[in-house]
Amino acid sequence: MARLSKKSEIVEQGLQLVLQQGFAQAGVQDITDAAGVPKGSFYNHFASKDAFGAEIVDVYFGRMRTMMADLLGDATRPPLARLEAYFDAIFAYARDKSGQGCMISTLCAEANGAADVLRDKLNGVLGEWRAPIAACIAEAQKRGDLAPAPDADTLARFVVDAWQGAMIRTKVSRDLEPLETFQRVVFGGVLVPLKRRSVRPPT
Template sequence: MPVTQGDTRRSILDAAQRIMSRKGFAAVGINEVLTAAGVPKGSFYHFFGSKDAFGEAMMRAYFTDYLADMDRVLAEPGRTAAERLMNYWQNWRETQSLDDCQGKCLAVKLGAEVSDLSETMRLALKEGTTAIVDRLERTISAGLADGSLTIGASARDTAEALYDMWLGASVMAKIHRHVGPLDTATTVTRQLLHL
């Protein structure tokens, strides 16, 4: 089966996610990404007008994949909304902590860095993280409806607080090089949802 332009573009974006989740955005050159993707150096500007446009495309591709995975976890049949939420946080703990997240922790790694470098990347991060909070809010509301959880604030405020806490815990786990902050986030999540 021949390689399409879409395959090549996706290969570049996937390689960039893996590398930048370890090194950050500014520390990675285009040539490093193209070498890792196995793509000729002259191909980059065929797919992306600039490093900034490339960064935006990378963030959008990341969130498309992330949200699809999140939807799968939050729609798991035969479980209460509270169980689905806790499965989501457990998945977060396993895939978005410490150093070897294989490109799955890009929002954690790049959030602060690129928000100051690129307005288009900041907006892609804002849209992606808002979509995550929207899904958390819907699942919390479903948990209120099925009686599997209770909260002391609105579903939106609880979703935002949980997401903010988990982002912060992920950063602290990287700083301390252990998952203790994520274990604390799990405990506090259970408390906030009265589980």
Template sequence: MLNRDFDDTREHLLATGEGIMLGKGFAAVGLAEILGQAGVPKGSFYHYFGSKEGYGVALLSRFFSRYHAILDEIVANPQLNGRAKLDAYFAGWCSVSCENSGNSRCLVVKLTGEVSDLSDDMRRQMQQGIAGIIERVTAFIVIGRADKSLPPGMPAETLAAALYQLWLGAALVTKVQHGSAALDAARAATERMLST
């Protein structure tokens, strides 16, 4: 039987920390700030997470679990052909990255460079989560090629990885420029990649 208090407090700590870290990053946020904003005593934190690094791994795991679930809904949507599934995915990038003058609501965009140097466990969690995204984008491409909404071309997984990396880079540049030019360029490059 699940302990409801355990689930709620743990989730509250993760949700609170995600909000703070989307603004400040991982290293700049101390446990005291998370606990103070969450209204949770320090002892409770260590009941759920062995360390700040362990908390970071859980935070990323939670983020990717939700992200993958959204993509799984797109994959399973019978009303969308493969190209429309890809378009829905890229529209999501724009809505997350273009709001708030380039302040992305995506933990991958916010933490990729930072945590890769700080923690091997967090880097591995990030790597695993990104692989799950690319796997789902690959499914969009495979579906699109099967229903003829996308032309044949390079291997679907290779194209999916290239598209993800293109859009991740564009989202990072968007943070610097505080404008949508990089994402507009990514969309134009995507059109070219999908038409050959």
């Protein structure tokens, strides 16, 4: 039987549930109910709930990876345009597909109290996420599109953190305003020249 094992069904439904409710909040029972399988099946495929968590991070990030490769790696466009296209894409993804939220930010928020295996996985994934963004920024800096001011890696860390913060707030505001704000500020101007300008007054 098993039109290819029910594992994929558990992963798919579990992904949605964790996305909506958080990892701790989504019980194993809830997940297997959503997948339409008895609870026992869960432990045929996953050693523990934590192992399941690590696996859905892989699945989820696998999908992000293809989006990143497509949009951030497109050498035919200038780096900043690629960055904007990428964030447009994950914005659209958050709007249409996931109901709602970002798996990574959701799990990061619960990192305290979570198993080390999950924390380590998240650290790795965050690095993998940041790298191509930092590469785009570095390329823009080399082209002179961007000030060399904060180095590319620092800037990439900041941007990803800001995105996650916006994602977190969507859970409270229940709309996409935080993501729109992110887009507007990051790609339309920002606090930045702040310090330098205030240091040298209009004379």
